[in-house]
Amino acid sequence: xxxxxxxxxxxxxxxxxxxxxxxxxxxxxxxxxxxxxxxxxxxxxxxxxxxxxxxxxxxxxxxxxxxxxxxxxxxxxxxxxxxxxxxxxxxxxxxxxxxxxxxxxxxxxxxxxxxx
Amino acid sequence: xxxxxxxxxxxxxxxxxxxxxxxxxxxxxxxxxxxxxxxxxxxxxxxxxxxxxxxxxxxxxxxxxxxxxxxxxxxxxxxxxxxxxxxxxxxxxxxxxxxxxxxxxxxxxxxxx
Numbered sequence: 001x002x003x004x005x006x007x008x009x010x011x012x013x014x015x016x017x018x019x020x021x022x023x024x025x026x027x028x029x030x031x032x033x034x035x036x037x038x039x040x041x042x043x044x045x046x047x048x049x050x051x052x053x054x055x056x057x058x059x060x061x062x063x064x065x066x067x068x069x070x071x072x073x074x075x076x077x078x079x080x081x082x083x084x085x086x087x088x089x090x091x092x093x094x095x096x097x098x099x100x101x102x103x104x105x106x107x108x109x110x111x112x113x114x115x116x
Numbered sequence: 117x118x119x120x121x122x123x124x125x126x127x128x129x130x131x132x133x134x135x136x137x138x139x140x141x142x143x144x145x146x147x148x149x150x151x152x153x154x155x156x157x158x159x160x161x162x163x164x165x166x167x168x169x170x171x172x173x174x175x176x177x178x179x180x181x182x183x184x185x186x187x188x189x190x191x192x193x194x195x196x197x198x199x200x201x202x203x204x205x206x207x208x209x210x211x212x213x214x215x216x217x218x219x220x221x222x223x224x225x226x227x228x229x
Binding site for chain 1 (some may be wrong): 152162214216
């Protein structure tokens with residue numbers, strides 16, 4: 001069964017360092033997303049990406065964040081200068097359709113980021 | 117503003133008992149509703165979704181949910197819980213005004229023998 005894969009599963013970094021989280025969405029999907037879940041809190045939307053550009057982003061997704069689809073398979077989230085409050089589980093998701101026309105989100109297992 | 121509320125942070129049920137997890141949303145646009153389950157160390161897996169038609173939808177693993185527009189609710193139910201159902205359950209909504217999924221805070225389910 002096709003699945004979304006994420007690497008690394010866990011990353012520990014020092015405050016101020018750059019972090020890149022990688023995702024391989026399901027191959028025929030067109031819409032890509034990053035969500036995050038701070039421990040004990042709800043899953044929060046960060047950004048959606050379609051046709052090689054950001055289609056929506058939340059207030060959390062400030063200038064410290066960027067996304068890229070560098071090739072036909074990977075979808076990356078970069079945090080330029082990590083802060084303590086960036087510690088969270090980051091989920092990548094992909095869908096074949098948009099959510100409001102029946103698009104089911106397929107999630108990866110998450111990348112846990114710990115900022116010290 | 118859009119919001120999704122799961123009033124129960126943690127629920128404990130006995131194996132074989134029935135289960136109902138609550139989900140409410142607020143916003144004026146047409147909602148499209150989902151329930152996801154997250155087992156420890158796993159990603160989120162879709163249980164079921166509602167877009168239109170019959171307001172009672174069936175999902176995987178014996179779960180069902182009922183959309184009640186008058187109550188802005190989409191509660192998840194299962195008639196007989198199994199120990200393997202212990203997990204975190206998330207309600208999610210996307211509105212027809214955008215493509216962003218809004219998640220509730222989740223309900224943690226413990227199943228006791």
